[in-house]
Amino acid sequence: MTLSTAFTKLFGVRHPIALAPMGGSAGGELAAAVSRGGGLGLLGSGNGDADWLAREVPIVAKGTTGPWGVGLWTWAIDVGAVERVLEHGPRAVMLSFGDPSPFAERIRRAGAALILQVTDLEEARQAVDLGADFIVAQGTESGGHGSRHGRSTLPFVPLVVDLAAPVPVLAAGGIADGRGVAAALALGAAGAVIGTRFQATAEAVVHPSIATAIVEGRGQDTERNRVLDIARGSQWPSRYTARTLGHRYLDQWRGREAELAADPQAQRAYQDDVARGEVPPLPVWAGEAVDLITDLPHAADLVAALGAQAEDALTRAGRH
Template identity: 75%
Template structure:
């Protein structure tokens, strides 16, 4: 039967599932695999690094088999040139997250490309509606990686955004790691789900094998949201966005002492030296609260179909009751 929604109809995809454009790890192979599997793959270009895109876009083109795909940016970190260069490759959608998207909206819509805007609170949701978003992603704080410091939990946030944005399709994000989660957000009125951490633990993801293993072996209780690792890495992420990661020695040492860490160049140098020695990961291990539900590292193409089948089964079971 399949799960047909406004999202699947808009992009002519089989399943209401999208890949979160995770900066660096959602490369060409993963994006293409999700699209081949019947979802919408979104390339995680982050700050629009030209060298990274030059490497990953050909991989995507070779492996996508003509399926629709998109590209995502960290809005605070890009300029118009990054968006213009991405549009030259004909993505079906451009997704903008974390920051003011208004400088880029006209160029994206002028190219006939769908505009996907991620929001973390109701003010951002209203702004996305006013800007004419084709799809809105409502991100809850349970998700891995970056999100609003004072965001909302997925379950209560999604239906509020659905009501506010109607008839614009809304994708739910944050802590969704299996088909039951997809079914739950569809029941809340979302047109689909955008998943990140679940797709990090796939064969095509650009992550260190140790990170995929840590996700499989970890628990949601092992994750926490903090700015410590951004400060330690001298990352330019704005203060309003914290990141949910797995445990890390610097988190234990500096938790609740972000101002001290910011003012201590010696500590940041120690972080760099530990990375160089290989005693801590070069990147934080981004992970959402749903990792208890992840116990394997399948192909992303196969995973999309499995998630959709699980979701349909869960909805049918609930309807039968």
């Protein structure tokens, strides 16, 4: 069977799978590999840094003839950042974490597909009103940042599907194999946005220790928190926590976030520990499905495998 959805039809891809535009790890090589494999590769541009785009966009443009796009953190950008992204001619632009209204129409006028990630129903209603081409419903199982007041993927996705119809929805959060993709389709989504699984691939821009930690990680060891953002001086808004694997500073400061934020000496100690190699340069962003990740494949092969697994899962489900 062929998994044909509104997502595969619009982008002309073989599989209803998109790379989550993870800041720092979804670079040009990874996005290109996902697109070559038959999915939609999305660069994790974060704040739209000009130097980063100048380095990574040529890599993805040269590395694939398939569609690709760029993801931005809405809270961290201005119109100039969006303009810089659009100059590179992405097939899609995904906005996450913040108010997309100042940028939505500009993206649509440029001819790029507008993908808006949402973490609650109010954001979903706004995405519909802004004319999103696709809405990503992110559940709290996801690795990295998300709403501290969000909902789990299983109940959240069908709610957004019903609210947004006929706008197609993509599911995100806790999806790390083809069975998760099949489940997303069964919930009414047109595809899945996958992050943690793609961090553990040959093309991801991550330190080898992070890839190893993901392969060895367990879902019960992940936790949503603000401690590590505060300790490293990140400017992420307080409404967004981040799911990570365990960390020494998390154990030390859990439940004492306000105290940590008011203690510049503790924050300097974190930077000193990073410089000495006593803690990793970045937290290990990882979703609850991390247990399902046991290898470090090439991303193009992974996309094909996920698609085949999803087809098989749906076929088996249809027999019952």
